[in-house]
Each structure stands twice: as structure tokens, then as C-alpha cells.
Amino acid sequence: LKTQFIALASHEFKTPLSAIITSTELIIKYADLNRIDKRNEHFLKVKSKIIFLNNMIDNLLTLENIESGNIIPSYSKFKFSNLVSDIINNTSPFLKKNQEIIFSNNIDDFIYQDAKIVKIILTNLLFNAIKYSKQDIHIKIDTDHTCIYFSIEDKGIGIPKIAQKLIFQRFFRAKNAIYFPGTGIGLNIVKGYLEKLNGSIAFKSTENIGTVFNVSLPKLDIEE
Numbered sequence: 001l002k003t004q005f006i007a008l009a010s011h012e013f014k015t016p017l018s019a020i021i022t023s024t025e026l027i028i029k030y031a032d033l034n035r036i037d038k039r040n041e042h043f044l045k046v047k048s049k050i051i052f053l054n055n056m057i058d059n060l061l062t063l064e065n066i067e068s069g070n071i072i073p074s075y076s077k078f079k080f081s082n083l084v085s086d087i088i089n090n091t092s093p094f095l096k097k098n099q100e101i102i103f104s105n106n107i108d109d110f111i112y113q114d115a116k117i118v119k120i121i122l123t124n125l126l127f128n129a130i131k132y133s134k135q136d137i138h139i140k141i142d143t144d145h146t147c148i149y150f151s152i153e154d155k156g157i158g159i160p161k162i163a164q165k166l167i168f169q170r171f172f173r174a175k176n177a178i179y180f181p182g183t184g185i186g187l188n189i190v191k192g193y194l195e196k197l198n199g200s201i202a203f204k205s206t207e208n209i210g211t212v213f214n215v216s217l218p219k220l221d222i223e224e
């Protein structure tokens, strides 16, 4: 499994790493030329590549933990809307020109969940929505007595009908996705984690129209 992942990921690691090297060289050059605007542009580039690499390493570690059955959720109380806002801020350097994230929040209360796992799940879905679309992304969060709901909608390439049964399989990538970087493990991890948290995921997608993923997580009592 590791060998397979490393073969796939090595290219995905190398591309951002060489971008980081180029940007750091330019940061030095622009410092000499006193071009603060250009320096800041490259600092942001470095930051976004590091966030991307960090997410990939998180996924690699997760894959190993899921595989060995080593996941013991660690629950804490936190404000769900704050977590989602943090994720949106972290991923904003990846937005394309004219692409925005529109966040509708109907929850203001604290929830009791594993914040780290929830963050990995939502970050993977948001990275995909950004990657596979050019237009605005809509994120909604909601709640009722039993669950917390998260939905993320993009107007991107969509998932071809014949691929829809397969997208949660490890390493699977649909034919129309191969022009974009990726390893095909994100959704497999999302699914594995949601099973651990007794949550669920569903999606609707039409090729060339867009995709919406809906996640639900049980609301736990503080004592659990």
C-alpha cells in the first residue's frame, strides 16, 4: 500500500517542492530589488504549497492509521462554524481567479466531535471542489436535534455516471479528473473517517455541471 502511494505521490510532492524552491529564490532576489509586493506574492505561494503538502502528509498518515485500525477518536467541544471558517481561510490561497467560497452558516452552537478528523474530512472535500471547478463554491452548515450537516457544492467538471459507484475506492480517479493533480485517496479517507465517527456522506453530480457532497455527523452528548 505504501509503495503504491509513494509511487503516486512522489510526483505530487515534487511539483510543489520545486515551486517552493523557485519562490524562495525569487524572495531573495526581490528583497535585493526592494520589491515588497513581489516578495509577498511569493511568500503566499510558499505558504499555499506548504498547506498542500501538509494535507497530503496528513492523508498518508491517515491511510496508515485507517489500515491498521488505529483510529481512536479524540472528542472535544468546539464551535463548528469556527472550524469551517479556519478551513476556508487555509484553503483560500488555492482559489482561482474570480473563484470565491460562499459560506452560509446556520449553526452558532458548540459541538462535541473529533475536531482533527472533522477538519481532515472537510479539507479534502474543499480541496476537491476548488481543484475540479473554476466558479464559486457554496458551503452550508446546518443542524437538527441529532446531526450536524455540511454541504459543499461546486460548478465544476462533475463525476461521470459510470465513475459514480467507484469514487470512494482507494486510488480511483475518474477519466475527466486525470488532467488535474491528485492521488485518488482523499475520498477513501473521508469515507473511512466518517465510518469511524458514525457519520455519512452522499453526493449528487452531473458531468460538466457540478457536484454537491453532503456530510452528516452525529451530535454527541458531552459525556460520551
Ligand code: ADP
Pocket (backbone or CB within 6 Å): 124, 128, 129, 132, 154, 156, 157, 158, 159, 167, 172, 173, 174, 175, 176, 177, 181, 182, 183, 184, 185, 186, 187, 188, 211
Ligand atoms: P483525487 O482528487 O486526488 O483524485 P479523491 O479521492 O479526492 O482523489 O477523489 C476521487 C475522484 O473523485 C477524483 O479523482 C475525481 O474523479 C472525483 N471527484 C472527487 N471530488 C470531485 C469534485 N468535486 N468534482 C469532480 N470530481 C470529483
